Amino acid sequence: MAHSLVSLCAREVVRDHSSSPFWLRWVPRELYRPLLDAAFTSCKPLAVGELVQRWPERTLRVGGRRKRGQTAPNRLCIQALLLAIVRGLSDQRYALQILDLCGLQGDEGSMGDAMGGWSLTVALCTMVVQARVGAQRIQRREAERERKRFSALERERDVKRERGPWKKGKEANEDETSTGNNELGGKDRESIRSNGNLGEDDVIRGVRRRMEIERKRETGMTGVGCSRKEVEEVDVNSDVLIHVRADLFVNARSLERVRVALSTQGPLKLQCRYLRVEEISVSSIRTLLDLLPHQGLLGIDVRYSSLGVSGLAELLPLLSAFPSLNSLRLHYCNLDFRRDHPGQEEALRHLSLGLAKLQGLQRLSLTALRLPGQLRVLLSSLPQPLQILELPYLSLRPADLAYLSCSHHASTLRQLDLSENCLDENTLPSIRRLLSQTSSSLQHLSLSGCGLTDGLLGLLLPSLGGCWALKSLALALNPLSMACLTDLVRMAARMPSLRHLLYPNPLEDYQPGLPDLPSSAQLLDWPLDEAMDINTTSSQLNRVLAESGRSDLCLTCDLLNYDKDLVD
Known part of the structure; x- marks a missing residue:
């Protein structure tokens, strides 16, 4: 109650900027934080700038993980914050030494006027250069x-x-x-x-x-x-006054600007927690990694870059120089493995040796890399068991899933994504064994687009129900009937930790002409029957849920807005 009262009063104080000269001089240091939060929430960039320029503490953290329903800060407020940092450098009484902006960026192209990761990275680099010139x-x-x-x-x-x-x-x-x-x-x-x-x-x-x-x-x-x-x-060559920590998003358009900012010696020192790169070569990634301090980098995310198996084998030894690195994500990096291609076997061995040097790796995400039958080569070389494993669009074979169910990673997995990998009768025993191994640790599971029919899901429901720690379950784009979805909801209602269930539209909701065993792409593109009301399906499933006595479980078929991170 006291915290709510402070927040309400802070909002009233920052509402009128013309009165700021009267209250700023009397504000005690412990009220700067709620006033700054209120300025961000109310979108008052002038108040943000004045508070940051007089920040009385050594550390300022803006960003972090947002709560459900909480939006990213407004672009104007972020720009005002960065300008205030540069202006504060000229004041010898300025106490700020660490500026933490990790997690500040909003989603690119999202609603509102939030600043995306690329825009925030460019703005930070501009701030570093301006501080040096000043x-x-x-x-x-x-x-x-x-x-x-x-x-x-x-x-x-x-x-x-x-x-x-x-x-x-x-x-x-x-x-x-x-x-x-x-x-x-x-x-x-x-x-x-x-x-x-x-x-x-x-x-x-x-x-x-x-x-x-x-x-x-x-x-x-x-x-x-x-x-x-x-x-x-x-x-x-002057002493660093403020260390700036942030997540950086780099592509070909911003590569040179980021390189200049990282190599700039001045009052602001840019540090990176998570590095995301898109459409740049291995040599450019090497240049960025050489400019980053070895301490502090927690993860790297490489997207839409034609690395190839040999390029990734060249990149991995560079990552071993970062002892805190615990996350490696590779999305659409063209790692198409072909045995008949000369040099691929040798490059794959080098790839395995490079992964073996990543001592602290806890998260591995491989999207659409097309490495069928090679999961054992990749995962067996990792020295520590993984906690997060994402393998969508990986063309996994039964041998891959059989290895995964018996690997040293199975009992420690908290998050598993097998979306868009075909599951059938041959892989069903391995999936059930894998769910049994992860029953006490698995919190997030995605089996969307795996071709699960009513019969396959019916055989899998007992294993899913045994995952008592599961918080979110995604089964979108699977060809399931309304009767099977009803059984699924009844099973989900008996799972006390489950908070979010993403279910597919039942086959009865589609227009006639859909194949007997449609693929996920056909289910995504096939139009729904206008005569069937989608709210009717939702109402029926929620009625089943209410009859089971559960009101804290969210049911949704909205694939685009589904976010498992909101569960936590």
Whole structure:
């Protein structure tokens, strides 16, 4: 109740930006967090900027995992945050040292005005470069101010040196006139002559010093003969003021900008937690990995890049240099394995050796890599058992599933995705054995598009019901009847941990002409019968669920908006 009251008050405070000069000076540091959250929620970019520019703590975390129904921050608020970070660097009282933006990005192309991963990456790189340019400008201004001050001191010192011999000679002449002693006057003249020589040396040294200062100014104030590029490099080598942690999304359009930002030395240091790359070569990925610090990178996601088996075998040894790496995701990377292709067997062995070096790997996602019959070669080389294994569109064979059900990964899996792999009578024993092995650990299971018929699912239901830790189950795009779906819902109602069930549209809801055993692609493209109301099916299944006494289980057939992560 107190937290809700604080949030409500914070929203009222940030609503009127014109009043911010009055309350900002009196805000205690423990209220900055709820005020910033309220500014993001209410989409008040000016309030975001003012709060971040005066942030009183060493660490600022914005982003993270969003709760169900919570949207990503507005684009304008994120831009205001980044601008405030750059402005705060000029304030010596600025306390911020770590800026954590991991998980801040929204989905690309989503509703609203959220900033996607690619846009956020480009904005962060621009912020890093702007901070470097601003630091250089401040350093040049301070150096010019120091040079002028030093030149003024030198001129004043030189004037005193030049006047010194003249004053001493004048005093000696006055003494000689007053005493009238020719002998003493001669001695004083000798002294004047000797003092005059020392004064000339001082004058010469002062002139040389001024000449050196002028030459340094002409060559960039860093020494004789230094080029402008060398001057900038010297200016850039300053201490890092703020470490910026983020998830980076890189493709061919942003590759050069990200490379420049990662190699920039300045007040902001960009660090990466999860690296996602799309449509770039192995050599470009190597360049990015060379610029990242070895500590801190948790995962890499490679998509739509024609790596090939040999390219992936070349990439894996580079990943072994990151001890914290626990996630490797490869989507549509053209790893089509063909035994008749020369060199493929050798490349596959190198691939296995590269995977063996990933000591901390816990998540492996392989999408549409077309490696039939090679699952044992890939997974047996991993030193630690996996917790998350995603193998959609992998053309798995019965031997692959037989190995998986007996592997050292089976008893530790928390998430398993076998979507779009054909399951039939030959693979059914292996699937049942696999579900038995993972019954105490498996939380998320996807068998969408696997060709499960009423008979196959009926034989599989007892094994599914034994997975007592299961939280989400996806069975979309399987050719199932309404009667089978009713049995499925009754079984799901008896699973206490299950919170989300993605079921397929029953065959009765499609227009006539659908094949007897339709594929997932046919079920996806075939039109639904307009005479059948989709809400009728949903109402019937929810009635069955209510009769079983369950109200906390969500039933849905919306494949596009299904998100298993919302269950947690």
